[in-house]
Amino acid sequence: MLSYLIRRLILVLPVAFGVSVICFLLVQIAPGDPLTAIMPIDATAEEQAAMRAAYGLDKPLPIQYAVWIGNLVQGDMGKSIASGRPVATEVFGAVKNSLLLAASAAVIAFPIGVFLGFLAGYFQESWVDRCVTALSITGVSVPNYWLGIVLVIIFSVNLGWLPSMGAGPGGSGAWEWDWLHVRHLVLPAVTLAVVPIGIVSRTVRALSGDILTQDFVQALYAKGMSRVDVLRHVARNAAATALSVMGLQLGYLLGGSILIETVFNWPGSGFLLSNAIFQRDLPLLQGTILVLALFFVAMNLIVDVVQAAIDPRIQRT
Amino acid sequence: MSVTDVIPAADPGGPAQPLITVSGLRKYFPVRGGILGRTQAQVQAVDGVSFAVAEGETLGIVGESGCGKSTTAKLLIGLTERDAGEIVFDGEALGERLSLKDLRRGVQMVFQDSYATLNPRMTIEASVAFGAHVQGLDDPEGRARRLMDRVGLDPARFAHRYPHELSGGQRQRVNIARALAMSPRVVVLDEAVSALDKSVEAQVLNLLSDLRAEFGLTYIFISHDLNVVRYISDRILVMYLGEVVEIAPVDSIWEEQAHPYTRSLFSAMPSMDPDNRTEKPPLAGDPPNPINPPSGCRFHTRCRFASAVCKAAVPKLAGLDRNAAHMVACHLYDPASGHPDAGQGGLA
Amino acid sequence: MALAETSPVAPVQKPQGYWAGVGARLVRDPLTMICLGVVLLLILSAVFAPYLGLPDPYKGSMIARLKPLGTPGHILGTDEQGRDMFARLIYGGRLTLFIGLSPVVLAFFIGGVLGIVAGYVGGFVNTVIMRTVDVFFAFPSVLLAIAISGALGAGIVNSLVSLTIVFIPPIARVAEAVTSGVRALDYIDAARATGASALTVIRVHVIGNVLSPIFVYATSLTSVCMILAAGLSFLGIGVRPPEPEWGLMLNTLRSAIYVNPWLSALPGVMIFVTSLCLNLLSDGLRSAMNVRD
Numbered sequence: 001m002l003s004y005l006i007r008r009l010i011l012v013l014p015v016a017f018g019v020s021v022i023c024f025l026l027v028q029i030a031p032g033d034p035l036t037a038i039m040p041i042d043a044t045a046e047e048q049a050a051m052r053a054a055y056g057l058d059k060p061l062p063i064q065y066a067v068w069i070g071n072l073v074q075g076d077m078g079k080s081i082a083s084g085r086p087v088a089t090e091v092f093g094a095v096k097n098s099l100l101l102a103a104s105a106a107v108i109a110f111p112i113g114v115f116l117g118f119l120a121g122y123f124q125e126s127w128v129d130r131c132v133t134a135l136s137i138t139g140v141s142v143p144n145y146w147l148g149i150v151l152v153i154i155f156s157v158n159l160g161w162l163p164s165m166g167a168g169p170g171g172s173g174a175w176e177w178d179w180l181h182v183r184h185l186v187l188p189a190v191t192l193a194v195v196p197i198g199i200v201s202r203t204v205r206a207l208s209g210d211i212l213t214q215d216f217v218q219a220l221y222a223k224g225m226s227r228v229d230v231l232r233h234v235a236r237n238a239a240a241t242a243l244s245v246m247g248l249q250l251g252y253l254l255g256g257s258i259l260i261e262t263v264f265n266w267p268g269s270g271f272l273l274s275n276a277i278f279q280r281d282l283p284l285l286q287g288t289i290l291v292l293a294l295f296f297v298a299m300n301l302i303v304d305v306v307q308a309a310i311d312p313r314i315q316r317t
Numbered sequence: 318m319s320v321t322d323v324i325p326a327a328d329p330g331g332p333a334q335p336l337i338t339v340s341g342l343r344k345y346f347p348v349r350g351g352i353l354g355r356t357q358a359q360v361q362a363v364d365g366v367s368f369a370v371a372e373g374e375t376l377g378i379v380g381e382s383g384c385g386k387s388t389t390a391k392l393l394i395g396l397t398e399r400d401a402g403e404i405v406f407d408g409e410a411l412g413e414r415l416s417l418k419d420l421r422r423g424v425q426m427v428f429q430d431s432y433a434t435l436n437p438r439m440t441i442e443a444s445v446a447f448g449a450h451v452q453g454l455d456d457p458e459g460r461a462r463r464l465m466d467r468v469g470l471d472p473a474r475f476a477h478r479y480p481h482e483l484s485g486g487q488r489q490r491v492n493i494a495r496a497l498a499m500s501p502r503v504v505v506l507d508e509a510v511s512a513l514d515k516s517v518e519a520q521v522l523n524l525l526s527d528l529r530a531e532f533g534l535t536y537i538f539i540s541h542d543l544n545v546v547r548y549i550s551d552r553i554l555v556m557y558l559g560e561v562v563e564i565a566p567v568d569s570i571w572e573e574q575a576h577p578y579t580r581s582l583f584s585a586m587p588s589m590d591p592d593n594r595t596e597k598p599p600l601a602g603d604p605p606n607p608i609n610p611p612s613g614c615r616f617h618t619r620c621r622f623a624s625a626v627c628k629a630a631v632p633k634l635a636g637l638d639r640n641a642a643h644m645v646a647c648h649l650y651d652p653a654s655g656h657p658d659a660g661q662g663g664l665a
Numbered sequence: 666m667a668l669a670e671t672s673p674v675a676p677v678q679k680p681q682g683y684w685a686g687v688g689a690r691l692v693r694d695p696l697t698m699i700c701l702g703v704v705l706l707l708i709l710s711a712v713f714a715p716y717l718g719l720p721d722p723y724k725g726s727m728i729a730r731l732k733p734l735g736t737p738g739h740i741l742g743t744d745e746q747g748r749d750m751f752a753r754l755i756y757g758g759r760l761t762l763f764i765g766l767s768p769v770v771l772a773f774f775i776g777g778v779l780g781i782v783a784g785y786v787g788g789f790v791n792t793v794i795m796r797t798v799d800v801f802f803a804f805p806s807v808l809l810a811i812a813i814s815g816a817l818g819a820g821i822v823n824s825l826v827s828l829t830i831v832f833i834p835p836i837a838r839v840a841e842a843v844t845s846g847v848r849a850l851d852y853i854d855a856a857r858a859t860g861a862s863a864l865t866v867i868r869v870h871v872i873g874n875v876l877s878p879i880f881v882y883a884t885s886l887t888s889v890c891m892i893l894a895a896g897l898s899f900l901g902i903g904v905r906p907p908e909p910e911w912g913l914m915l916n917t918l919r920s921a922i923y924v925n926p927w928l929s930a931l932p933g934v935m936i937f938v939t940s941l942c943l944n945l946l947s948d949g950l951r952s953a954m955n956v957r958d
Contacts, residue, residue: 018800026816137948141941143892145899146915146933153926255805259896274900277815289804289812297803396854421860433851438683438873447869448859479683492855499859 004308012301019297020072023290024065027282077290078283082275087287090272095254095291098261098268102253104185105192110246113197117204124209132201139198148191148263155187162187165265188264192257196249203245207238240307247303251296334408335369336535337393337424337503342366342402344388348608358608362388364559366402367634370503375529375536377550377567379543379582381604385559386539387429390507393537394424407502422452425496429508431488435480441465441491442476448499457498464494468524486517490524497528503535511540522549543586547571555579558607558615561634565643575637575645578616614648624648626655690953697949700942707939711758719752722909731925742928744914745921746907750928754935757909761936764821764903764910765891768828773883776833780840781875785848785867795841801834810893814902824903828894832886839882843875877954884947888940895936911935 043051052058059067071078077087120132156164163184211217211234220230258270265271269288276284343366345359363385370376378386391397393404395417406423409415425448428434435444442461449457462472468490480488489509496504506525510518526549529536540546546553546567553570555563555578563576574580604619605611611618617627626648634646648654691697710717720739726747734742741750783794801809813827847853848871856870895912897903904910906917911932918929 014796015799015803018797019803022800022804023812026812029813030816031818137944138941141888141937141944143895143933143936143940145896146930146936149915149919149922149933150930153922153930157923157926252805252807255808258807258811259900262900273811273815277811277900277902282816285812285815289808292808293804296805296808300803391854394858396857418860421858426855426858428851428855430851434855436852436856436870436874439870447856447861451859451861451865495855 005305008301008304008308012297015297016294019293020069020290021065023286023293024068026289027286028061030280030282032280072290077287080276080281080284082279082281082284087283090284091269091287091291094267094269094272094288095295097266098254098257098270101185101188101192101257101261101266101268102250104189105196105253105257106246106250108189109193109196109249110200112193113200113246114204114242116197117201118208120201120205121208121212124212129205132205136198136201136205139194140202141198142194144191144195145259145263147194148188148260151187151191152263166267188257188260188266191263192253192260195256196246196253199249200242200246204238204242207241208234211237240310243310244303244307247299247306251299254299255292255296335405336372336374336407337537338369338403338405339393340367340403340405342389342392342404343400344385344392344397345400360607361559361610362607363392364610366556366559366561368554368561368564370535370537372502372535373529373533374552375538375550377546377553378537378539378556379541379546379553380556381582382541383604383607384556385607386541386556387507388559389556390426390505390537390539393505394421394426396426418452422499423501424503424505425499425501426505426507427489427492427496427509429511431485431492431512432480434492435488437480440477440479441470441483442472444480445491445495445498448495452499454498454500460498461494464497465491467528468494468497470494484517485513486521489513489521493521493524493528497532501534503537505537505539507539508541509538510545511542518545525549543583555582558604558610560615561646562616563643563645563647564634565640565645569640569643573643575643575650576616576647577620577622577649579645581619614646622649622656622658624656624658630654687953691949694949694953697946697953700945700949703938703942704946707758708762710755711762714752714756714759717755719755720749722748722752722756723907724748731921731928733925734928741931742925744928745917750931753909753914754911754931757911757914757932757935760821760904760908760910761891761895761898761912762939764824764828764898765894765939766887768825768894769832769883769887769890771825771829772832772836772886773879775829776836777840777879777883779833780837780842780879781844781867781871783837784841784844784846784875785863785871787845787848791841791845794837798834798837798841801830802838806831806835806889807893807896810897811900811902814897819902819905821904824894824897827897828890831893832883832890835886836879836883840875840879843878844871847871847874881947881951881954884950885944887947888943891940891943892936 049058057064075088077091079085080087080090083090116132116135120129123129152164155162164187166184217230217234220233225233254269257266257268258273260266261268261270262274269292273285273288275281276288342363344363345361348358348360366385366389368376378389380386388397392399392402395411404411404420406415406420411417411420435441439447442458442465445461445464446457449460454460462476465472465475470487470490475483475487475491480491483491489512492509509525510521513521522545525536528534536549538546538549550567552564552566554561555570555576557578563570563574563579565575570579574583605615611628613629614620614623614627614632617623620627630648632646632648632651632654634644635651637643637645637650648656649659652659726743729739729743729747731745732739732743732747734740736742739749739751741754744750744753779794779798783791804812810827810831813830814823817823817827853866853870856866861869894903895910895915898910898912899916901913901916904913906913914932915929915936918932921929
């Protein structure tokens with residue numbers, strides 16, 4: 001297991017390197033001179049050249065990359081052009097809020113998805129199965145930013161039960177675990193949960209359906225094992241795959257919450273990202289994407305390791 | 318136009334020399350693993366295999382599964398790249414004067430799994446004609462239809478069918494027709510009848526012998542079924558863990574199995590005679606791991622006659638004193654080997 | 666010897682090719698046929714929008730803003746600038762469907778070629794292609810699309826570029842997996858044994874057997890691509906105003922959420938219906954083509 005862990009960690013390095021290259025190149029593909037955002041319009045050519053040298057922009061790309069990655073390793077992701085604050089501070093503050101939202105959505109989605117999927121798989125080809133299948137295909141087909149708007153229309157505009165904006169009374173501010181804050185979380189979390197419910201229930205349905213029709217299940221029944229014990233066997237067989245799908249979904253939730261955060265003005269990484277895009281705040285854009293992508297890489301790693309730990313079929317040596 | 322004139326008469330090497338000569342053929346498959354995925358070990362699938370096959374002859378290759386029979390077959394037509402060794406076809410060495418494409422025109426192969434070897438999206442006719450298209454032979458479809466007819470499949474009924482619409486025996490006939498469509502001089506048959514029912518197997522075997530006579534073909538016939546090999550072969554080659562342990566004319570080996578391994582293999586054969594049944598299992602245990610094959614004679618771990626020399630030295634393949642055509646790689650037959658029982662004229 | 670070509674062709678039953686079977690199974694699947702009908706209707710109405718006698722989708726009116734559904738002359742009401750909603754929804758299909766579908770088509774060809782080459786050739790080529798693909802897989806698709814579009818800026822071409830980049834890696838990965846599976850089958854060995862070149866073997870024997878799984882997988886991505894494409898416009902980094910596009914309309918109508926809430930949700934209905942039909946269509950194709958996931 002230790003050797004597997006080490007090998008898997010080493011495999012992550014080239015991916016992380018690739019991710020950093022892509023994030024670095026994001027700024028390069030952006031049209032326009034990055035200087036125009038910081039320089040006054042009437043800056044002279046000498047002033048521009050001086051600024052260029054100060055930011056290291058006169059050096060060749062690989063050098064620029066090396067400098068960038070060197071700073072990165074020391075925790076320096078540059079300064080936000082719009083706010084002037086360090087990118088790292090901005091990003092980690094926002095990522096915390098995004099994680100809260102993603103985790104809440106996962107807490108809603110995974111139990112529901114597993115339950116529905118198992119029902120459908122157990123009663124395959126019945127009306128239960130058909131309902132769940134219809135529900136899950138609707139779940140993965142719905143544009144969730146639109147669903148968010150619809151929920152706002154119903155629960156905020158028409159019924160007035162829940163707030164539609166922000167993460168607490170008076171816009172942002174520090175998060176508290178009280179109803180005043182939690183009620184802001186309900187709508188975005190439910191909206192975000194819909195797609196993973198569809199995906200998880202689909203996966204679990206296919207898994208449990210497959211396993212239930214396998215020979216070994218018949219053998220367990222033939223052996224005189226009770227229904228509950230058989231189900232426990234089935235669950236253990238399905239757990240590894242189901243967990244890996246859910247782990248990846250958690251990663252997708254964090255990366256995919258951008259649109260939902262925009263709909264609900266949730267002060268998370270997605271909200272930060274869309275601000276960065278509109279203010280052409282490229283260092284902030286780059287930093288946010290890098291952090292989110294690396295989080296996703298880490299999530300993948302965790303999923304693989306957990307899956308290897310519980311699934312005996314995966315070779316760990 | 319008759320079927321026979323599909324076969325060209327080229328024979329630059331002349332009838333006196335072997336049509337195919339293989340010497341020192343070697344293939345190790347790397348086993349990757351570890352933290353950096355480096356090659357950690359090698360499966361010694363085929364190690365130093367040499368033999369020759371004369372024009373018109375059929376050489377049977379037998380051995381347990383995993384002994385390197387199929388790898389040898391794939392090496393012969395270049396489907397697997399060899400690590401070392403020489404393949405000479407009709408006097409020309411592969412990689413020198415003989416290109417892979419030319420070799421594949423002269424040497425064709427029929428595989429074991431009749432279904433997996435046919436493209437499921439292609440009609441029978443297209444599958445049979447494909448090789449002729451590739452080699453630029455004229456009228457591939459006409460050729461395909463004539464050969465289908467020759468192997469016993471009515472082209473009018475079968476040409477436009479798909480593999481899943483045929484039985485196993487019919488599909489193997491298609492595979493034979495496909496191999497012949499290239500007008501080869503050698504056909505390698507890798508377990509070509511093993512997956513068939515006994516009755517169908519007999520029909521296909523008869524077809525193969527007829528075709529051999531009609532087209533003057535040379536066969537390399539690989540099988541684990543000794544009775545089948547005996548029926549079709551002129552000579553038999555026995556492989557164990559990637560090495561040749563015995564080569565002999567079929568009658569000679571049927572009379573006397575010189576190598577202890579060959580003897581165990583033959584005694585494992587089901588017998589129709591109740592008085593002739595074996596009581597004890599002829600071979601104990603599984604074959605050793607080809608990743609780390611035993612030193613010396615690779616059979617010594619399972620051999621009743623093994624002595625110190627068998628573990629220490631690799632026996633050379635050599636003709637028996639009384640019959641030079643019967644070759645065996647065993648210290649028992651080499652008086653100079655130092656084996657305590659050597660030179661006593663064979664197995665007790 | 667008598668040649669077979671002269672004998673009458675009288676097969677007992679007409680042997681059926683693969684595609685004929687797929688077509689027959691599709692026609693017998695009502696749900697898939699309905700979805701196909703809806704998608705075709707949307708595409709056709711978008712393409713022929715100028716000939717349908719609709720009001721000008723760009724012409725607004727200061728006095729007729731945010732009229733509710735069922736207003737005479739504006740069956741689906743008007744938007745925040747008084748433009749006819751029905752016309753804008755129909756015209757909106759043009760850009761939305763174009764940007765929502767063509768990236769998958771482009772990615773199908775580019776990713777398919779990359780994956781098939783990687784899967785067939787193997788070795789070093791495979792390593793280079795697939796490890797690059799792995800890097801792109803480190804980004805959730807939404808994040809990657811927004812990152813590239815955000816850096817490039819708004820615009821139709823930029824959206825197409827970023828979405829195509831997003832969908833090349835998954836298609837390449839599936840194509841590679843399917844191809845290396847087929848590559849290991851005996852009939853590829855048999856084809857190679859004829860002396861055929863790698864290109865011939867790929868063209869004749871590989872493509873026909875890997876195309877359906879890759880194609881079915883690509884169709885399963887169209888729904889996500891639609892949602893993402895409209896999502897980019899919704900964020901303001903896709904299509905620029907005043908073009909009618911469903912995601913952009915959803916964005917601009919958010920200001921009307923308290924005035925005329927259901928009107929503001931209409932463009933989303935279009936996105937939802939299209940993506941639902943695309944998903945069901947892909948499922949139907951999957952079972953008609955006997956592709957297992």
